[in-house]
Amino acid sequence: MEQFFKRFARGELRLGRIEAFSDGVFAIVVTLLVLDLHVPSLGDHAKNPAELGRQLLALLPQFLSWIISFVIVCKFWLNHHHLLGLARHANYAMVWLNSIFLMFQSFVPFPTALMGQYPANPLAVSLFGAVMALNTVLFIALDAYIRRNLLKPEFIGSQVPHGITKAFVGPAGYLLGAGLAWVNPWLSFLCYLITPWFYITPPAAAPIESQA
Numbered sequence: 001m002e003q004f005f006k007r008f009a010r011g012e013l014r015l016g017r018i019e020a021f022s023d024g025v026f027a028i029v030v031t032l033l034v035l036d037l038h039v040p041s042l043g044d045h046a047k048n049p050a051e052l053g054r055q056l057l058a059l060l061p062q063f064l065s066w067i068i069s070f071v072i073v074c075k076f077w078l079n080h081h082h083l084l085g086l087a088r089h090a091n092y093a094m095v096w097l098n099s100i101f102l103m104f105q106s107f108v109p110f111p112t113a114l115m116g117q118y119p120a121n122p123l124a125v126s127l128f129g130a131v132m133a134l135n136t137v138l139f140i141a142l143d144a145y146i147r148r149n150l151l152k153p154e155f156i157g158s159q160v161p162h163g164i165t166k167a168f169v170g171p172a173g174y175l176l177g178a179g180l181a182w183v184n185p186w187l188s189f190l191c192y193l194i195t196p197w198f199y200i201t202p203p204a205a206a207p208i209e210s211q212a
Helices: 002-009 015-035 049-058 060-084 092-105 109-117 122-149 163-167 169-180 185-199
Strands: none
Touching (some): 049 060, 060 109, 060 122, 092 122, 169 185
């Protein structure tokens, strides 16, 4: 078993292809998010502005879920880009951790569509929070592995203190939103909207020689 796990620490793979593959997945995810927004069908009321306004208002939960997910995915992409910039190279363990993270990123459109379609259903709204919490934990695992095993020498010792611990504010926020869904789903929407803004930019990490 020990030999099996040692195999994952092997390899000095180029980061370029990993970044390209990751960017492709992120691009597909944000594209799939907007594909769930459909123009309402007015039928015999095609010229009635009031009817169109009513149906657009009914689509508000779908618009909100799209906005929330788009912000979250973009936040993940920005932090992921920053994180790979800290690595000196990739190994098999990093590739698989990254792939598992991307697998669950590709799942994001499903709970987004589910929450938008059934905004008053606590199970649908709480599932969204659970998926986002899991995605955040997977990113934290990737982050921790790179920082402990693959960090560029110039970044060693320059990281934010307790950065990994602080990162768990994200899963906590999404799980809080999942719990609030059983009290008031609109509180969950608010919680999901606020949580990603804590990580809208990556934490500062400068090479040691550039620090004042």
